[in-house]
Amino acid sequence: xxxxxxxxxxxxxxxxxxxxxxxxxxxxxxxxxxxxxxxxxxxxxxxxxxxxxxxxxxxxxxxxxxxxxxxxxxxxxxxxxxxxxxxxxxxxxxxxxxxxxxxxxxxxxxxxxxxxxxxxxxxxxxxxxxxxxxxxxxxxxxxxxxxxxxxxxxxxxxxxxxxxxxxxxxxxxxxxxxxxxxxxxxxxxxxxxxxxxxxxxxxxxxxxxxxxxxxxxxxxxxxxxxxxxxxxxxxxxxxxxxxxxxxxxxxxxxxxxxxxxxxxxxxxxxxxxxxxxxxxxxxxxxxxxxxxxxxxxxxxxxxxxxxxxxxxxxxxxx
Numbered sequence: 001x002x003x004x005x006x007x008x009x010x011x012x013x014x015x016x017x018x019x020x021x022x023x024x025x026x027x028x029x030x031x032x033x034x035x036x037x038x039x040x041x042x043x044x045x046x047x048x049x050x051x052x053x054x055x056x057x058x059x060x061x062x063x064x065x066x067x068x069x070x071x072x073x074x075x076x077x078x079x080x081x082x083x084x085x086x087x088x089x090x091x092x093x094x095x096x097x098x099x100x101x102x103x104x105x106x107x108x109x110x111x112x113x114x115x116x117x118x119x120x121x122x123x124x125x126x127x128x129x130x131x132x133x134x135x136x137x138x139x140x141x142x143x144x145x146x147x148x149x150x151x152x153x154x155x156x157x158x159x160x161x162x163x164x165x166x167x168x169x170x171x172x173x174x175x176x177x178x179x180x181x182x183x184x185x186x187x188x189x190x191x192x193x194x195x196x197x198x199x200x201x202x203x204x205x206x207x208x209x210x211x212x213x214x215x216x217x218x219x220x221x222x223x224x225x226x227x228x229x230x231x232x233x234x235x236x237x238x239x240x241x242x243x244x245x246x247x248x249x250x251x252x253x254x255x256x257x258x259x260x261x262x263x264x265x266x267x268x269x270x271x272x273x274x275x276x277x278x279x280x281x282x283x284x285x286x287x288x289x290x291x292x293x294x295x296x297x298x299x300x301x302x303x304x305x306x307x308x309x310x311x312x313x314x315x316x317x318x
């Protein structure tokens with residue numbers, strides 16, 4: 001493109017740009033003068049300077065993808081996405097307006113605007129995701145988890161990754177131990193919970209209340225079978241000593257009304273075999289923990305008072 005040709009073909013720059021994002025240096029190399037860039041990025045202009053040296057060829061809110069493109073462009077060729085920005089490229093619905101970048105420790109690019117720059121001596125191999133340079137999934141998960149503001153946010157993040165089979169608990173634990181200790185308390189606690197087979201934020205609260213109750217051992221998310229070895233259900237919690245099931249009951253924690261319907265059918269099947277089932281709403285775990293503990297104890301006593309049905313929990317690996 002010869003000097004000045006871009007002005008006669010407004011779409012030409014968009015064809016060169018990456019999702020409307022382009023470097024200042026690229027514009028100058030194709031003949032866009034510094035004054036033209038300045039004018040178009042000024043108040044009321046059609047362009048916007050979103051980061052030093054990075055231009056948006058439109059004027060409006062950036063998408064998550066555009067922020068990631070701009071962050072990589074700003075940070076240089078050695079930069080890769082990590083944290084929630086990378087998780088979005090792996091297909092996770094990860095909220096957040098920023099872009100978390102990893103750079104080799106020797107680089108001196110600074111955080112700026114929506115870009116969080118983290119320099120590291122443990123620079124991972126990059127993974128291409130939809131045309132963007134990303135950290136491996138396990139590294140991205142732990143980088144995001146270390147910056148979660150609450151334990152529940154950390155639980156939700158890690159539980160989703162593990163439930164979808166995108167990463168295993170040993171992989172996450174190994175990455176956690178290899179990385180910095182900064183921000184590791186929440187993910188360390190959550191990995192301990194997931195190791196205990198707790199799969200969601202409400203189940204984590206439930207486990208905490210069970211520990212308070214003084215009741216015998218409760219296992220989480222284990223298969224229960226009947227006398228013939230046929231599958232009955234996989235309750236959220238199970239006290240095998242008395243064949244008592246605990247269900248954390250909320251439509252919000254199921255993928256669809258159809259899933260919720262299957263939950264009710266599963267509960268009916270358990271009750272038909274004589275299993276005592278306690279159903280608890282997630283809000284009660286948070287708002288009425290004392291009442292929940294009392295209900296746990298009451299249902300346990302009820303289960304202990306009747307003959308134990310001929311069902312059993314499946315022990316993994318047995």
